[in-house]
Amino acid sequence: MKDEVNIPISVEWTKEEVIDVVNFYEAIDQAYTKGVEKDLLETLYGRYKKIVPSKSEEKQAFKEYEKQSGQSPYHAVKKARESEENIIKM
Template identity: 40%
Template sequence: MDYQYPMDLDWSTEEIVDVIKFFEAVEKAYESKIQKEAFMKAYRRFKEIVPGKADEKKYTDEFESVSDYSAYLVIKKSKEIEDDDWIRMK
Protein backbone atom coordinates (compact mmCIF):
# COMPACT_ATOMS: atom_id res chain seq x y z
CA MET A 1 0.00 0.00 0.00
CA ASP A 2 1.66 3.17 -1.22
CA TYR A 3 -1.11 5.70 -0.85
CA GLN A 4 -2.59 8.03 1.71
CA TYR A 5 -6.12 7.82 3.01
CA PRO A 6 -8.34 10.80 2.23
CA MET A 7 -9.08 12.93 5.26
CA ASP A 8 -10.08 16.39 6.43
CA LEU A 9 -7.63 18.30 8.59
CA ASP A 10 -10.55 19.64 10.63
CA TRP A 11 -11.33 16.14 11.94
CA SER A 12 -10.18 15.16 15.41
CA THR A 13 -7.53 12.48 15.83
CA GLU A 14 -10.24 10.01 16.84
CA GLU A 15 -12.27 10.83 13.72
CA ILE A 16 -9.21 10.41 11.49
CA VAL A 17 -8.51 7.01 13.07
CA ASP A 18 -12.13 5.94 12.56
CA VAL A 19 -12.19 7.05 8.91
CA ILE A 20 -8.97 5.09 8.33
CA LYS A 21 -10.63 2.05 9.96
CA PHE A 22 -13.48 2.37 7.45
CA PHE A 23 -11.10 2.48 4.49
CA GLU A 24 -9.18 -0.47 5.96
CA ALA A 25 -12.50 -2.36 6.13
CA VAL A 26 -13.01 -1.66 2.42
CA GLU A 27 -9.48 -2.94 1.74
CA LYS A 28 -10.17 -6.07 3.77
CA ALA A 29 -13.29 -6.80 1.70
CA TYR A 30 -11.10 -6.82 -1.41
CA GLU A 31 -7.96 -8.44 -0.05
CA SER A 32 -9.56 -11.20 2.01
CA LYS A 33 -12.98 -10.97 3.66
CA ILE A 34 -14.79 -9.07 6.40
CA GLN A 35 -17.94 -9.83 8.35
CA LYS A 36 -20.87 -7.66 7.32
CA GLU A 37 -21.43 -6.61 10.94
CA ALA A 38 -17.84 -5.36 11.32
CA PHE A 39 -17.96 -3.53 8.00
CA MET A 40 -21.30 -1.88 8.78
CA LYS A 41 -20.03 -0.74 12.18
CA ALA A 42 -17.08 0.98 10.47
CA TYR A 43 -19.40 2.44 7.82
CA ARG A 44 -21.88 3.80 10.37
CA ARG A 45 -19.04 5.52 12.22
CA PHE A 46 -17.75 6.92 8.92
CA LYS A 47 -21.25 8.32 8.25
CA GLU A 48 -21.26 10.02 11.67
CA ILE A 49 -18.08 11.82 10.64
CA VAL A 50 -19.06 12.36 6.99
CA PRO A 51 -22.87 12.63 7.06
CA GLY A 52 -23.39 14.32 3.68
CA LYS A 53 -23.74 12.24 0.50
CA ALA A 54 -21.60 14.68 -1.51
CA ASP A 55 -18.77 14.53 1.03
CA GLU A 56 -19.08 10.74 1.28
CA LYS A 57 -18.77 10.50 -2.51
CA LYS A 58 -15.80 12.88 -2.49
CA TYR A 59 -13.83 10.85 0.07
CA THR A 60 -14.75 7.42 -1.28
CA ASP A 61 -13.99 8.48 -4.87
CA GLU A 62 -10.65 9.88 -3.75
CA PHE A 63 -9.90 6.61 -1.97
CA GLU A 64 -10.87 4.59 -5.04
CA SER A 65 -8.65 6.71 -7.28
CA VAL A 66 -5.57 5.90 -5.20
CA SER A 67 -6.40 2.30 -4.21
CA ASP A 68 -8.66 0.91 -6.97
CA TYR A 69 -11.02 -0.29 -4.20
CA SER A 70 -14.62 0.88 -4.48
CA ALA A 71 -16.23 1.63 -1.13
CA TYR A 72 -19.51 2.09 -3.02
CA LEU A 73 -19.43 -1.50 -4.32
CA VAL A 74 -18.61 -2.89 -0.87
CA ILE A 75 -21.48 -0.88 0.68
CA LYS A 76 -23.80 -2.09 -2.08
CA LYS A 77 -22.76 -5.73 -1.56
CA SER A 78 -23.21 -5.40 2.22
CA LYS A 79 -26.84 -4.42 1.63
CA GLU A 80 -27.41 -7.51 -0.53
CA ILE A 81 -26.15 -10.17 1.88
CA GLU A 82 -27.42 -11.64 5.13
CA ASP A 83 -26.44 -10.02 8.43
CA ASP A 84 -24.17 -12.88 9.55
CA ASP A 85 -22.47 -13.27 6.16
CA TRP A 86 -18.99 -12.29 4.99
CA ILE A 87 -18.18 -9.67 2.38
CA ARG A 88 -15.70 -10.83 -0.28
CA MET A 89 -15.08 -8.68 -3.32
CA LYS A 90 -12.83 -11.12 -5.23
Protein backbone atom coordinates in the same frame (compact mmCIF):
# COMPACT_ATOMS: atom_id res chain seq x y z
CA MET B 1 -4.28 -1.86 -0.90
CA LYS B 2 -1.49 -0.19 -2.80
CA ASP B 3 1.36 1.01 -0.62
CA GLU B 4 0.87 4.68 -1.42
CA VAL B 5 -2.86 5.24 -0.87
CA ASN B 6 -3.73 8.53 0.80
CA ILE B 7 -6.84 8.00 2.89
CA PRO B 8 -9.13 11.04 2.57
CA ILE B 9 -9.15 12.71 5.98
CA SER B 10 -9.85 16.22 7.23
CA VAL B 11 -7.70 18.33 9.53
CA GLU B 12 -10.94 19.36 11.25
CA TRP B 13 -11.60 15.85 12.58
CA THR B 14 -10.64 14.72 16.07
CA LYS B 15 -8.02 12.03 16.60
CA GLU B 16 -10.80 9.49 17.28
CA GLU B 17 -12.62 10.45 14.08
CA VAL B 18 -9.44 10.03 12.02
CA ILE B 19 -8.92 6.59 13.57
CA ASP B 20 -12.53 5.62 12.77
CA VAL B 21 -12.19 6.74 9.15
CA VAL B 22 -8.89 4.88 8.76
CA ASN B 23 -10.51 1.76 10.26
CA PHE B 24 -13.36 2.05 7.73
CA TYR B 25 -10.96 2.22 4.77
CA GLU B 26 -8.92 -0.67 6.20
CA ALA B 27 -12.14 -2.72 6.29
CA ILE B 28 -12.73 -1.83 2.62
CA ASP B 29 -9.22 -3.10 1.87
CA GLN B 30 -9.95 -6.30 3.79
CA ALA B 31 -13.16 -6.80 1.80
CA TYR B 32 -11.04 -6.77 -1.36
CA THR B 33 -8.18 -8.91 -0.06
CA LYS B 34 -9.32 -11.56 2.39
CA GLY B 35 -12.90 -10.70 3.30
CA VAL B 36 -14.43 -8.73 6.16
CA GLU B 37 -17.31 -9.40 8.53
CA LYS B 38 -20.53 -7.86 7.27
CA ASP B 39 -21.49 -6.48 10.69
CA LEU B 40 -18.08 -4.90 11.18
CA LEU B 41 -18.17 -3.17 7.79
CA GLU B 42 -21.70 -1.88 8.40
CA THR B 43 -20.75 -0.61 11.88
CA LEU B 44 -17.65 1.15 10.58
CA TYR B 45 -19.65 2.69 7.73
CA GLY B 46 -22.24 3.96 10.22
CA ARG B 47 -19.48 5.66 12.18
CA TYR B 48 -18.02 7.03 8.93
CA LYS B 49 -21.41 8.55 8.04
CA LYS B 50 -21.52 10.35 11.41
CA ILE B 51 -18.13 11.88 10.62
CA VAL B 52 -18.88 12.55 6.92
CA PRO B 53 -22.65 13.16 6.75
CA SER B 54 -22.52 14.99 3.40
CA LYS B 55 -23.33 12.68 0.48
CA SER B 56 -21.32 14.81 -1.96
CA GLU B 57 -18.29 14.81 0.37
CA GLU B 58 -18.59 11.04 0.73
CA LYS B 59 -18.81 10.54 -3.04
CA GLN B 60 -15.74 12.71 -3.59
CA ALA B 61 -13.74 10.83 -0.92
CA PHE B 62 -14.83 7.43 -2.26
CA LYS B 63 -13.92 8.44 -5.82
CA GLU B 64 -10.46 9.61 -4.74
CA TYR B 65 -9.86 6.43 -2.73
CA GLU B 66 -11.01 4.21 -5.61
CA LYS B 67 -8.81 6.11 -8.07
CA GLN B 68 -5.74 5.42 -5.89
CA SER B 69 -6.51 1.88 -4.73
CA GLY B 70 -8.77 0.36 -7.36
CA GLN B 71 -11.19 -0.55 -4.53
CA SER B 72 -14.72 0.85 -4.39
CA PRO B 73 -16.01 1.67 -0.90
CA TYR B 74 -19.46 2.27 -2.42
CA HIS B 75 -19.67 -1.21 -3.92
CA ALA B 76 -18.31 -2.89 -0.78
CA VAL B 77 -20.87 -1.16 1.45
CA LYS B 78 -23.64 -1.88 -1.06
CA LYS B 79 -22.71 -5.57 -1.12
CA ALA B 80 -22.69 -5.67 2.70
CA ARG B 81 -26.17 -4.15 2.85
CA GLU B 82 -27.62 -6.51 0.24
CA SER B 83 -25.80 -9.72 1.15
CA GLU B 84 -27.05 -12.51 3.37
CA GLU B 85 -23.45 -13.70 3.83
CA ASN B 86 -21.55 -13.02 7.07
CA ILE B 87 -18.29 -12.36 5.23
CA ILE B 88 -18.06 -9.75 2.49
CA LYS B 89 -15.46 -10.59 -0.18
CA MET B 90 -15.17 -8.45 -3.27
